[in-house]
Amino acid sequence: MGFPHASHPRETVVLSRYFGDAGARSYRGWVERGGYAALRQALGMAPDEVTAVVKESGLRGRGGAGFPTGLKWSFMPKNDGKPHYLICNADESEPGTFKDREIMRWTPHQLIEGCAIAAYAIGAETCYIYIRGEFTEPLRIMTAAVAEAYAEGALGPNVLGSGKRIDVVIHRGAGAYICGEETALMNSLEGKRGNPRIKPPFPAQAGVFGMPTTINNVETLAAVPHILTRGAAWYKALSLGNPKSTGTKLISVCGHIARPGNYEITLGFPMKDLVFDLAGGMRPGRTLKAVIPGGSSVPIMTAAEIEDCPTDYEGIAAKGSMLGSGGMIVMDDSADMVYQIWRLARFYAHESCAQCTQCREGTAWTTKVLERILAGKGKEEDLQLLLDLSENMTGKTICVLSDSCAAPIVSGIQKFRSEFEAYISKARKPALAGV
Amino acid sequence: MSQHLAQPHGAAGHGGHAAPHEPVFVGETRAKLDQLFARYPIKAACLLPALWLVQEARGWISEQAMAEVADVVGLTPAYVKGVVTFYTMYHTHPVGRHFIQVCTTSPCGLCGAEDTLKALLAQTGCGELGATSPDGRFTVMEVECLGACGFPTPILVDDDFIESVTPDGVAAILKRYA
Numbered sequence: 001m002g003f004p005h006a007s008h009p010r011e012t013v014v015l016s017r018y019f020g021d022a023g024a025r026s027y028r029g030w031v032e033r034g035g036y037a038a039l040r041q042a043l044g045m046a047p048d049e050v051t052a053v054v055k056e057s058g059l060r061g062r063g064g065a066g067f068p069t070g071l072k073w074s075f076m077p078k079n080d081g082k083p084h085y086l087i088c089n090a091d092e093s094e095p096g097t098f099k100d101r102e103i104m105r106w107t108p109h110q111l112i113e114g115c116a117i118a119a120y121a122i123g124a125e126t127c128y129i130y131i132r133g134e135f136t137e138p139l140r141i142m143t144a145a146v147a148e149a150y151a152e153g154a155l156g157p158n159v160l161g162s163g164k165r166i167d168v169v170i171h172r173g174a175g176a177y178i179c180g181e182e183t184a185l186m187n188s189l190e191g192k193r194g195n196p197r198i199k200p201p202f203p204a205q206a207g208v209f210g211m212p213t214t215i216n217n218v219e220t221l222a223a224v225p226h227i228l229t230r231g232a233a234w235y236k237a238l239s240l241g242n243p244k245s246t247g248t249k250l251i252s253v254c255g256h257i258a259r260p261g262n263y264e265i266t267l268g269f270p271m272k273d274l275v276f277d278l279a280g281g282m283r284p285g286r287t288l289k290a291v292i293p294g295g296s297s298v299p300i301m302t303a304a305e306i307e308d309c310p311t312d313y314e315g316i317a318a319k320g321s322m323l324g325s326g327g328m329i330v331m332d333d334s335a336d337m338v339y340q341i342w343r344l345a346r347f348y349a350h351e352s353c354a355q356c357t358q359c360r361e362g363t364a365w366t367t368k369v370l371e372r373i374l375a376g377k378g379k380e381e382d383l384q385l386l387l388d389l390s391e392n393m394t395g396k397t398i399c400v401l402s403d404s405c406a407a408p409i410v411s412g413i414q415k416f417r418s419e420f421e422a423y424i425s426k427a428r429k430p431a432l433a434g435v
Numbered sequence: 436m437s438q439h440l441a442q443p444h445g446a447a448g449h450g451g452h453a454a455p456h457e458p459v460f461v462g463e464t465r466a467k468l469d470q471l472f473a474r475y476p477i478k479a480a481c482l483l484p485a486l487w488l489v490q491e492a493r494g495w496i497s498e499q500a501m502a503e504v505a506d507v508v509g510l511t512p513a514y515v516k517g518v519v520t521f522y523t524m525y526h527t528h529p530v531g532r533h534f535i536q537v538c539t540t541s542p543c544g545l546c547g548a549e550d551t552l553k554a555l556l557a558q559t560g561c562g563e564l565g566a567t568s569p570d571g572r573f574t575v576m577e578v579e580c581l582g583a584c585g586f587p588t589p590i591l592v593d594d595d596f597i598e599s600v601t602p603d604g605v606a607a608i609l610k611r612y613a
């Protein structure tokens with residue numbers, strides 16, 4: 001549902017069904033709306049059976065990478081005698097993305113139920129929900145909901161009378177985009193600086209506290225209860241494009257758009273209709289220039305490229321970009337692409353954890369060069385320099401933050417080169433004061 | 436490294452350094468921390484939560500408070516300082532009575548966040564980023580994406596998350612904070 005707008009008839013409303021309905025926030029309210037039936041059902045199955053259902057559904061990670069969820073769960077060792085952990089990634093900090101916040105604000109029990117089912121499936125007794133520090137309201141609501149779930153016996157030593165123990169602990173972050181990266185998050189949870197770790201070892205072998213760990217995004221986990229109650233076949237059938245992209249996805253639409261908000265689509269839904277129909281299209285008198293479809297870390301698409309693009313993992317990849325987190329940033333003809341790309345580069349320079357030279361130097365240097373171009377002091381060779389720097393920042397670092405900085409720069413120069421050249425040739429007035 | 440775009444540097448200065456450190460982890464706060472320890476397999480995992488408890492109690496985290504946290508969590512003061520300075524939300528200097536964080540990242544920037552920031556800097560009397568207003572009421576910081584890009588411009592005033600703030604709306608919001 002395009003909260004705060006009424007749901008659009010072309011949406012497929014599953015996760016967002018109760019957005020805006022404060023009555024769904026309490027345990028009782030959630031149970032009245034069918035909640036906790038999925039957890040009860042899961043507890044009556046073998047953990048492996050639960051994983052098999054999720055695998056069969058085709059659910060893929062909604063945090064950015066799109067990794068198949070059931071497969072990820074199946075990597076967890078069996079009968080190894082070690083404690084296992086589940087982490088719910090609620091760090092949501094990718095510019096353009098604001099869907100996990102709505103899930104937590106309106107349907108905290110949808111997430112708690114998903115966490116409990118996943119914990120059961122992977123043999124974990126503890127789930128940490130890592131919520132970014134700035135999300136004060138979701139933090140309050142989630143904390144209250146967890147307390148209520150304990151009081152009602154849906155969490156704790158004897159979950160819904162099954163004899164199984166599942167604890168959920170809310171952990172507050174303290175401001176750092178990089179802590180959304182899964183291994184940085186684990187370090188942060190251990191009380192360290194949020195530096196990403198070199199992989200391998202992968203989390204399923206040695207994750208948080210050195211123990212086997214599964215980490216999933218909020219939206220991924222919130223989908224799990226629905227898959228259990230309605231069945232893998234139902235979920236799998238929700239697919240308008242490629243059969244490898246199944247289910248619904250919340251798309252956060254923001255920027256230059258008439259009706260910003262979260263829209264829940266069946267994967268494969270035409271991107272053009274998403275922008276122009278669901279989200280209301282451009283503001284009066286404006287035309288579409290560009291879309292960044294998957295949060296700020298993915299390549300920019302032109303208006304022409306969205307014309308026939310299915311909104312799913314494969315459809316967007318075929319256009320050279322990515323579905324990512326589903327945070328869609330829309331820009332109309334009033335947007336200055338050079339300025340916007342500089343602002344994004346500055347974001348990554350600010351958020352780099354500075355462990356890798358290519359990232360530390362590259363994010364800062366590209367920001368400087370873009371600043372120079374915007375100040376009217378760019379040189380002809382600066383565009384090649386930006387491309388060379390970007391090349392050196394891609395595929396060479398511990399995590400992909402460095403690649404994420406390069407993505408908008410490279411695609412921006414490829415697709416909007418004349419805007420850069422206008423600053424360099426001084427055809428366009430400087431947008432920034434001297435550097 | 437994750438630092439504020441500019442560090443807060445208050446009119447309040449580095450006040451409090453000379454005064455002896457009043458321990459934070461006594462009574463109820465100590466009991467809260469002990470409850471937290473039970474939820475994690477290692478004590479160090481309570482470092483971020485412990486730092487939050489300090490900031491809630493004192494408004495900022497002094498070097499002495501870091502030493503106290505190091506002591507109760509079983510780490511060295513240098514380690515604690517290294518962690519504190521990694522995260523943008525911990526204040527290592529005193530700030531105004533109300534701390535305002537304003538998102539200016541691209542999606543909000545496209546929708547006028549920079550004008551909202553200017554209005555906040557002017558109407559609070561802070562003038563510049565990171566400075567505390569002469570009356571000690573406010574400190575304003577520019578921050579990166581607050582995860583509410585569909586509601587530009589979101590701001591955080593202390594723990595109050597306020598959506599869709601425009602320059603025209605600033606005055607009415609500031610009135611609510613004495």
Ligand SMILES: Cc1cc2nc3c(=O)[nH]c(=O)nc-3n(C[C@H](O)[C@H](O)[C@H](O)COP(=O)(O)O)c2cc1C
Nearest residue numbers: 061062063064089091092093180181182216217220
């Ligand atoms: C720099 C960076 C930031 C990330 N931020 C987030 C985030 O805020 N939330 C999230 O769920 N995943 C984020 N991810 C992806 C996680 O590393 C991880 O893939 C995800 O949490 C796995 O969950 P999923 O399989 O359910 O998507 C980020 C990745 C990188 C490289």
Ligand code: SF4
Nearest residue numbers: 353355356359397399
């Ligand atoms: S790529 Fe950047 S953010 Fe990622 S680990 Fe290296 S320095 Fe840190």
Ligand code: FES
Nearest residue numbers: 538543581583584
């Ligand atoms: S860009 Fe401002 S909240 Fe995301």
